[in-house]
Amino acid sequence: MIYLALSILASTGIFILFKLFKKYNIDTLQAIVVNYITACAAGFLHYNQNINLNSIKNTTWFYAAIGLGFLFIAIFNVMALTAQRNGLSVASVASKMSVIIPVIFGIWVYNEGVGAQKIIGIILALLAVYLSSIKSSRLKAQQKEKATIWLPIILFLGSGTIDTSINYFAPDDSIPLFSATIFGFAFIIGCAVLLYKSVKFKKYFSPRSIPLGFALGLVNYASIFFLLKALRIEGLESSALFTINNVAIVAISTLVGLLVFGEKISKTNWVGISLALVSIVLVTLA
Template structure:
């Protein structure tokens, strides 16, 4: 349980950092690239296993790490487009509602338990995600459609599902740091390609501010993934239960932080959503 709690806290920290990115006008793409480099370095610096870089492409989890690295960068862009066209609330809901995808695969691929109590808890949790995330006032572009929210929903769900599959079948417990570091290194490579293409169109200085922001982001980003993987490796903890609790708890903590730290508006719907989220987590945990 401690790994899950730590993953939730570090994941919530990412939302707080992204909020400050907007306040201080950080170039998010550049900060994301630096963040992946930092997480890559941490993964190999903190590993307890002996390894050589030449061995990494031969690891059984390398293909999975490559897919996840590409998805990390792709979903980042989809998330940005969804926020711009459909609004932040829709982005939050689409990203967190995606928990139904790993839950579905957890039940059918790993024969995880299905009880009435668990189903009720998951339904309550999904309703709570919407209510806690929706804002009374939101700016939605005239060009808003379902394409980007749907892509965000599917992509976010795919990341959790593939992460669970690779972790279950190919990642030994003592290789978590190497796997995580490789995953972020591959993501950094994809982000570098995007940056190069972007710089060909418009050249501009990288900026010390963006480097510092990336370093600040990289540390919690690394630990959010490492602790999530360690939580998935905990015996007796079904992934359908873990992903539900993880996603909904992040919504709760992020909403409370937004209220207390950033003085965000907290409507009746948001309050009901947080209350239902707590109820949903309790029911799923008991199930």
């Protein structure tokens, strides 16, 4: 379970860094592009075999990696905007409530078990995610002008698709290479967007984006690598793992929002966090 714990901590770090982007006025897209070249380099350095570009092109997952590269940079931008406009807890909730997508996929495609305890745990997990995201009337009024319902919806669908796809396409023996390839394509797409912005809007790259972008790349690679390693543990079903992983990230991110960034947490939010812990226990024991 150490892989799962490390993935949870790394994923929580992603949300924290997104909040820091706003605090230090960092260009989100520029930092995300730096993040992807960092994560790509980390994957290639972590891969302990010779790298052959032609052999990568001939793998069964190559074209899936291209599609995931596009999704990664698109959803990462949506995640950052959601954290900045709707709040840290809403961003983590919207992305992690998408757990229902890989859970259904795992039960349907991999014929994973669906016992009563597991179903109750998943239902409680979804309820926990919802309750953790509810804002007080005062906070809603403060965020009304800048928040938008479309960002969490897009984040929900995109995150669910990414989680399901990386589990389905990732090769058991080449996780670092698979991850590096996805990050590499995300970097190429991001560079194209930055080039367009520099030509169209005269918006040039700022070196200030490098430090936090570099840090984001390290935790981003860690979150994917450790999640995929956890998914390869024999006897641990993906539907259970995704539920535990996502709900734990929601609970921790909400607490970090309170303790570090001063976000308001209502009694309802505390109920949601408590239910998250109960759901984790139920799904784990199931």
